[in-house]
Amino acid sequence: MPDQAQRKDANEISESILQTTEALFSKHGVENVSMHQIAKAANVGQGTIYRRYANKGGLCMELLHEQFNLMQAKTAAYLEKSQSKPAKERLQTLLKEHIHFLGTHVALIETIHNFMTCMGKKRLL
Template sequence: MDIVKSIGETKGRTERRDAAENRKRIIDAATKLFEQHGVEHVSINQIAMEAQIGSATLYRRYKNKSDLCLDLIKDKIALLFEDIEVYLKENQTAPPRERLKGIISLFMSFRDKKLQLLAGVEEGALAGSHFLFSLHEIIVQLFDEMKTEEQTQPNTVFKVDMLFAALRSDSYVFQRDVRGYSSESFLEQICLTFFPEK
């Protein structure tokens, strides 16, 4: 999938040695601080201090914390899309509703494992846009397959936008921690709300 190749790649250049060393220091510092304090409680300036580099050096590589979070999970995002690709190939004759539920299940499993970093990615306006846009396209196609001529339904893109809002980290954590839904029951409620069985 193109998304696997495009996430966080340097465009055909070999990284300078000092830049590579700075990147490693930033990644190591961010990983340590995120594990100790949680993503939302760590600032870019704290990461720069821990990495023993100037803030300007860090900002040259990462515009914001969302970009840094995306870099930390880009390999996992690539694996998620590989899993989605395999799942769709193996289930290409399954009804679109079933395939959609499977993809959302894969995404939720990914979210459970990388919740804090994914929440950090979601904070940025464009940091995760390639990743989210590609997932959005896949889900729109499946919703389009489910449409029937005689039914008046909301615009598919709007419907998927609303689904993504429900799947955001803050919404998911609220439903899990405040409402008491398990991952499985959350998935069932999402399915019943956005694409119920006819």
């Protein structure tokens, strides 16, 4: 039983970090929020946040992953209910939704890209 309680606590902490991060990013912008600020606002130690997310890029990846899963479910539901619509109309709708998704999450995507680019350069050195 202690393992289940620990996992529940760990999941709650991770969820708190993600919710806090989303709120801070929305208020201040991704580039203006540090891992230290996130840890402080989520009432967790910096070690706790870094054990879960090695850096802000990893944290952004987790946030984007959750949002992508939601978009994927929304896409599947749309395709299921719109089977009778012409293929061109369905494709246009999905393209608009995906472009909106990318535009809405561009700051997360840029942060992930910057992190990956930086890590790639370090590996080359």
